[in-house]
Amino acid sequence: MAGDKYSVLLPTYNEKDNLPIIVWLLCKYFHDSSFDYEIIVIDDGSPDGTLEVAKKLQEIYGENRIVLRPRAKKLGLGTAYIHGIKHATGNYIFIMDADLSHHPKFIPEFIKKQKEGNYDLVSGTRYIGSGGVYGWDLKRKVISRTANYITQILLRPRASDLTGSFRLYRKEVLQKLVEACVSKGYVFQMEIIVRARQFNYTIGEVPISFVDRLYGESKLGGSEIIGFVKGLLHLFVST
């Protein structure tokens, strides 16, 4: 549709190696599909020089494509989204990870799905269809599937992947959802889906491949699991 513009929110923390690649990929797939876009980099005072790299990318791709809205320190994902939405000039918002675990090649598929069903929200899922994960061992897969299974039984969200963070939203929908959410971390993404159902927003799904972090290690320790269970129970009793 004429006039649609997609704002990609990229919260970053120490992503000086990954940021140029993800920006290159985003520009490539958006350019090839002719959709109007901007990339909003929200750097939380990365000590590794991520912001300097972002400025160089801005010189290459232009200030209308690479928008920098940094913050002084690590302030969390929810506020990063709020901050990003305030500066977004698009009517649709993509959220995704900047560490190359999410691949921009799925962006045209998200857009197509959204238009097909006129969805308020399109969620990238690792658990159905051609979706999947690279780089997880058996233990990690078991934890992931078990957590998702328990979540499905307790919350019945009618969405297959609740902790995923590769999604497309109408701008006003994301705004309303972020304002309504109180959780942090994995549970924040879960709460968004649960609240979306509460508000009767429509949700579409696109299978995506998730490539676990190349540079550095992602951790799933005891405290993450406890935090997840606490958050899940909180949603169970309050929604």
Place this chain on the structure above:
Amino acid sequence: MTKLMEWLTGAVLILGPWSAVVTNTIQNEFTKQYYMEILLFPVFLVAVFGLVSIAVIAYRVYTFNDCQEAAEELQQQIKEAKADLAKKGLKLD
């Protein structure tokens, strides 16, 4: 109604009549004949749920896509991106 309330409602709907039968508050020929079966019914439900859950989770873990090609494609594109960005003036290690 919250999910918790839904579950409590469901629990009451099942455990209400069950406890009435099990405490002999309500009884008839049927409940007398099948008393043991009725008594153990909730245990049976939990066991079935447990077994089905394990089977479902095992199946989903087994069929979890490994995305080998996605990882290879990404590695390839990273090289491409670095080369292209170097041309455009951004040197990366």
